[in-house]
Amino acid sequence: MSVWMQFLFAAGNLFSWSSSLVVSLTFMVVIATVVRRHRPDVAPLLLGATIFELLTTVCGFGVSMLLLRFLSPTVGMGVYGPAQALNTTVTALLHAGARGLLLWGIVRLARPADAAA
Numbered sequence: 001m002s003v004w005m006q007f008l009f010a011a012g013n014l015f016s017w018s019s020s021l022v023v024s025l026t027f028m029v030v031i032a033t034v035v036r037r038h039r040p041d042v043a044p045l046l047l048g049a050t051i052f053e054l055l056t057t058v059c060g061f062g063v064s065m066l067l068l069r070f071l072s073p074t075v076g077m078g079v080y081g082p083a084q085a086l087n088t089t090v091t092a093l094l095h096a097g098a099r100g101l102l103l104w105g106i107v108r109l110a111r112p113a114d115a116a117a
Contacts, residue, residue, distance in 0.1 A: 006068060009068055010065070010068065013061055013064050013065065013068075014061075016061075017057060017058075017060075017061035020053075020057045021054070021057060021058075024050055024053050024054040024057065025054070027046075027050045027053075028047065028050050028051070028054075031043055031046045031047050031050060032047060035109070039109055039113060041108075041113065042105055042108045042109045045101065045104065045105040045108065046102065046105035046106075046109070048101065049098050049099075049101035049102040049104075049105055050098075050102065052094075052097070052098040052101065053095065053098035053099070053102070056091060056094040056095055056098055057091075057095075059091075060087065060088075060090075060091035060094075063087050063091075064084065064087055064088075067080060067083050067084055067087060068080070068084075071083055
């Protein structure tokens with residue numbers, strides 16, 4: 001794979017990772033300040049879901065960069081492509097799990113505080 005192609009893959013991954021990072025950190029700040037003040041019973045679930053989302057993003061990006069660095073120059077796109085597809089699938093499933101936790105927290109947040117206990 002050419003250096004230009006590696007750069008394009010890396011730039012795309014970096015943009016995706018950094019935008020997801022900013023969104024996750026924004027969620028964390030809002031949950032830790034606003035939600036915890038008004039609904040301390042729901043804040044840990046929402047914060048946990050957001051932290052899980054952040055860890056999934058960081059790990060997915062890290063694995064993607066490792067695959068690009070170590071597989072593409074040595075074995076080419078024939079192995080890199082399927083390995084990256086597997087990484088993307090696993091990352092997507094983990095993100096879906098984190099968003100399921102986030103939805104569970106939102107549903108709990110929508111109920112009155114005394115009904116949630």
